[in-house]
Amino acid sequence: MTQTSIKIVVYEDNPDLRESLSVLLGGSIGFELIGAFVNCEQVAKQIVELKPDVVLMDIDMPVANGLKGLKIIKQLAPQVNVVMFTVFEDNENIFEAICSGAVGYLLKRTPPVKLLEAIQDANNGGAPMTSSIARKVLQMLPTQQKVTENNDYKLTERESEILNLLVKGNSYKMIADKCSISIDTVRSHIKKIYDKLHVHSQTEAVAKAIHERIV
Amino acid sequence: MTQTSIKIVVYEDNPDLRESLSVLLGGSIGFELIGAFVNCEQVAKQIVELKPDVVLMDIDMPVANGLKGLKIIKQLAPQVNVVMFTVFEDNENIFEAICSGAVGYLLKRTPPVKLLEAIQDANNGGAPMTSSIARKVLQMLPTQQKVTENNDYKLTERESEILNLLVKGNSYKMIADKCSISIDTVRSHIKKIYDKLHVHSQTEAVAKAIHERIV
DNA sequence: AGTTTCATCACCCAATCATGTGATATTACC
DNA sequence: GGTAATATCACATGATTGGGTGATGAAACT
Numbered sequence: 001m002t003q004t005s006i007k008i009v010v011y012e013d014n015p016d017l018r019e020s021l022s023v024l025l026g027g028s029i030g031f032e033l034i035g036a037f038v039n040c041e042q043v044a045k046q047i048v049e050l051k052p053d054v055v056l057m058d059i060d061m062p063v064a065n066g067l068k069g070l071k072i073i074k075q076l077a078p079q080v081n082v083v084m085f086t087v088f089e090d091n092e093n094i095f096e097a098i099c100s101g102a103v104g105y106l107l108k109r110t111p112p113v114k115l116l117e118a119i120q121d122a123n124n125g126g127a128p129m130t131s132s133i134a135r136k137v138l139q140m141l142p143t144q145q146k147v148t149e150n151n152d153y154k155l156t157e158r159e160s161e162i163l164n165l166l167v168k169g170n171s172y173k174m175i176a177d178k179c180s181i182s183i184d185t186v187r188s189h190i191k192k193i194y195d196k197l198h199v200h201s202q203t204e205a206v207a208k209a210i211h212e213r214i215v
Numbered sequence: 216m217t218q219t220s221i222k223i224v225v226y227e228d229n230p231d232l233r234e235s236l237s238v239l240l241g242g243s244i245g246f247e248l249i250g251a252f253v254n255c256e257q258v259a260k261q262i263v264e265l266k267p268d269v270v271l272m273d274i275d276m277p278v279a280n281g282l283k284g285l286k287i288i289k290q291l292a293p294q295v296n297v298v299m300f301t302v303f304e305d306n307e308n309i310f311e312a313i314c315s316g317a318v319g320y321l322l323k324r325t326p327p328v329k330l331l332e333a334i335q336d337a338n339n340g341g342a343p344m345t346s347s348i349a350r351k352v353l354q355m356l357p358t359q360q361k362v363t364e365n366n367d368y369k370l371t372e373r374e375s376e377i378l379n380l381l382v383k384g385n386s387y388k389m390i391a392d393k394c395s396i397s398i399d400t401v402r403s404h405i406k407k408i409y410d411k412l413h414v415h416s417q418t419e420a421v422a423k424a425i426h427e428r429i430v
Numbered sequence: 431a432g433t434t435t436c437a438t439c440a441c442c443c444a445a446t447c448a449t450g451t452g453a454t455a456t457t458a459c460c
Numbered sequence: 461g462g463t464a465a466t467a468t469c470a471c472a473t474g475a476t477t478g479g480g481t482g483a484t485g486a487a488a489c490t
Contacts, residue, residue: 126346
C-alpha cells in the first residue's frame with residue numbers, strides 16, 4: 001500500500017519548543033509538519049485549509065487556548081485526531097480534553113521518540129497517553145463500588161424486572177402484559193418497590209434507579 | 216531505597232501459557248511469581264494468604280472466570296493491582312473489567328518485554344493498556360458531542376427548568392409552587408416538552424433526560 | 431404592521447397512578 | 461407444623477397525569 005506522510009499541525013506558544021518540534025517532525029520520515037501556530041485564534045480557518053491528520057495542541061496559550069481550539073476543531077472536522085501536549089497533569093484539564101474529543105494526552109517531558117510514536121499511534125486509531133494519565137482516565141469511569149451499593153435496597157428479582165420496565169417508559173398496563181400478570185399485581189409490586197426505595201412516584205423511582213445504577 | 220520484587224499471582228487456565236508466564240516471571244529480576252492458578256474458584260483465600268502486588272488475570276476460564284475473580288479481589292483487597300490478560304477486545308468485557316476496578320488491560324499477543332513493563336507500570340500506579348484499548352475506554356466517557364446533541368431538542372429555558380424539577384421527582388403541583396405559576400401552565404409546558412422529546416409520560420421523559428444528559 | 435416564539439392561564443375528560451386493605455398459593459427455612 | 465418471604469390477584473377511592481382546544485400579553489424578528 002502507498003505510505004504517505006502523516007500531516008501534522010502544531011499549536012504551541014513557546015517559540016523554542018515550536019522550533020524544536022519543527023526540526024523533529026521535519027527531519028523524520030513519515031511525518032510532515034504543515035503548520036505551526038502560536039495560538040488558536042485562527043484555528044477554524046487553518047484546519048479547514050490545511051486538513052491535517054493529527055494536531056498537536058498545547059493547552060496554555062495566550063488569547064485562545066488549546067481546549068477552546070480543540071472544541072472548535074471537533075465541531076468543524078471531527079475526524080482530525082487531536083493530541084494534547086501540555087505540562088498540566090490535573091484531572092480537570094484531562095477530563096475536559098478527553099470529553100471534548102482529544103484522542104491523546106501527552107506531557108511535555110515526553111522524549112522525542114515517544115512523541116513520534118504517539119503521533120503515529122493517534123493517526124492509526126490509538127489513544128496515546130502516559131499510563132499515569134490512563135489511570136486518571138479510568139478513575140473517571142463509573143466504578144463497581146457504586147454498583148455494589150445499590151442492591152442494598154434488596155429488591156426481589158421480580159421487583160427489579162418491573163423497575164426496569166418502568167425505567168424504559170412502560171405503563172402499568174404494558175408491564176402487566178409483558179410479565180403476563182394482572183395489573184393489580186403490577187400495582188402491588190410497585191408499591192413494594194416504592195417502599196424499598198423510599199419514593200412515592202414513578203418519576204422519583206426512575207430517577208433513583210438510573211442515578212444509583214440499580215438498573 | 217530498598218528494591219523488593221513485585222509479587223505476582225497469575226490466573227490462567229491454559230497450562231502452556233501458564234508455564235510460559237512462570238518461566239518469564241521466574242527468570243526476570245524484580246519479579247516474583249508467588250502463585251499460578253487455573254481459575255478463580257479459590258481466589259478469596261489465595262489473595263488473602265499470598266498478598267500479591269499485582270494479579271495477572273485471564274478472563275475466559277472454566278468454573279470461575281476472571282471478571283468474577285476481579286470483583287472478589289476488589290472487595291477483599293482493593294489495593295491489589297489487577298491487570299486483565301485476555302484475547303477479548305470487545306467493549307463489553309473491557310467496560311466491565313474497568314468498572315470493576317482493573318487497572319490494566321492487555322491482550323495475550325503482548326510481547327514478553329512489554330508484559331514485564333506493564334506489570335511494573337501497574338505496580339507503580341500506572342494503567343497499562345494498548346492504545347487501541349485506551350481509545351475504547353475514551354469512548355466510554357461522556358463526550359462533548361453528546362453534550363451538544365441534546366440541546367437539539369431545543370427546549371426553552373423554562374421548559375428545561377421544569378424538566379429538571381420533574382427529574383428530581385416533583386409533581387405538577389410542586390413545580391407550580393416552586394415556579395410560582397399555575398398548575399395549568401406547568402401542564403402546558405410539560406405537554407410541549409413531551410412533544411419535543413417525543414415521549415408520552417413523565418417516566419419516559421425522565422429516563423430520556425437523564426440518559427441523554429439533557430439535565 | 432404582521433408573524434413567530436414564549437410564557438402564561440383555563441376548562442374538560444378519560445386514563446393512569448398512589449395508597450390502603452385483604453386474600454391465596456408456593457416456597458423455603460426452623 | 462409454624463413462620464416468613466414472595467408472587468399473585470381483587471376492590472375501592474381520590475389524586476395525578478396526558479391530551480385536546482383555545483386565549484392573552486410580551487418580546488423578537490421581518
